[in-house]
Amino acid sequence: MYRIVALVRPPQSTFELSCAAEVFGVERPGLPTRYAFGVCTEVPGPVATRAGYDMLVTDGLDALDRADTVVVPGWLPTDEPPSPAVVRALRRAHARGARVVSICSGVFALAHAGLLDGRQATTHWGHAQDFAARFPTVRVDPDVLYVDHGDVATSAGAGAGIDLCLHLVRGDQGARYAAQVARSMVMPPHREGGQLQYAAPPHPEQFDGTLAPLLEWATGRLGEPVTTAELAARAGLSTRTLARRFADQLGTSPGQWLLAQRISAARELLEGSDLPLDAVARRVGLSSATNLRRRFLGALGTTPGAYRRAFRATSR
DSSP states (O other), X not given: OEEEEEEEXXXXXXXXXXXXXXXXXXXXXXXXXXXXXXEEESSOEXXXXXXXXEEEEOBOGGXXXXXXXXXXXXXXXXXXXXXXXXXXXXHHHHHTTOEEEEEGGGHHHHHHTTTTTTSEEOOOHHHHHHHHHHOTTSEEOXXXXXXXXXXXXXXXXXXXXXHHHHHHHHHHHOHHHHHHHHHHTTOXXXXXXXXXXXXXXXXXXXXXXXXXXXXXXXXXXXXSXXXXXXXXXXXXXXXXXXXXXXXXXXXXXXXXXXXXXXHHHXXXXXXXXXXXXXXXXXXXXXXXXXXXXXXXXXXXXXXXXXXXXXXXXXXX
8 A cells, every 4th residue: 555645735726636636545446445645734734725715634744754655736835935844854755765746836845855956857837937047956847747757756737747646656556557547537548748738839729620539540550550641641631730730739749649559558468468578569559579678668668578577466
């Protein structure tokens, strides 16, 4: 059982807290419970929220000493640094091996604690310029959804917080478990952290057609050698226009999206079947075990065999 503790402060964003609570704190019928979710605050008692009501939080900072993952779901106002007690608690949790995660403006608390010095991080695009000016030792990337270093992870705006939480579940429990959580939330099962934030596109008129039918068609044919040109022809678009639609609506290219779907399908097959690697590769359109290994290593930093060994017991 993984222990997840969210550190809240007034005025707490209820949505950003809910991102973590919904992913880690809800028991779902037919799905084994793998997480215990709790909330703490510096001074236990009523904590004001941005939604106009107070919530009662009974645990103090000592709860962070028992957490496997600490989540900071926003830190507002961002110009108020955490107290020395909060900084010490975050550093202590990180030093003993807890994973420390921020959602949106929560990155400011992590930076004040020195957990991001010399590292890449992200936050909501609206905070990025201020964050970069205040923490010059942190390499802020305002364009991505989330950045995961293993021990520390940061996400962009609140919606990207859900993406990061689901990404962490995939790493903890495997792709199949995470997909079941996502389906119960009526969420896409996975968005890569390197996708662009959906921040005020410069040409809103480009959103003149949904990609949903094309994506559904393509995901049903991952075992076939579908190309970008075929996707464009199916959509009745030029390859250049298709690339622009993908960038606007998905924050990635058609080729990158296809590869991500193939790797995701391969992960599920590796977790839930005994198929040899060549068969897995053919089923997801990666042609051979050699290509599967190369793509897997590039995307996940591990081999298909190592991934299967790590998650086989969990999926069973």
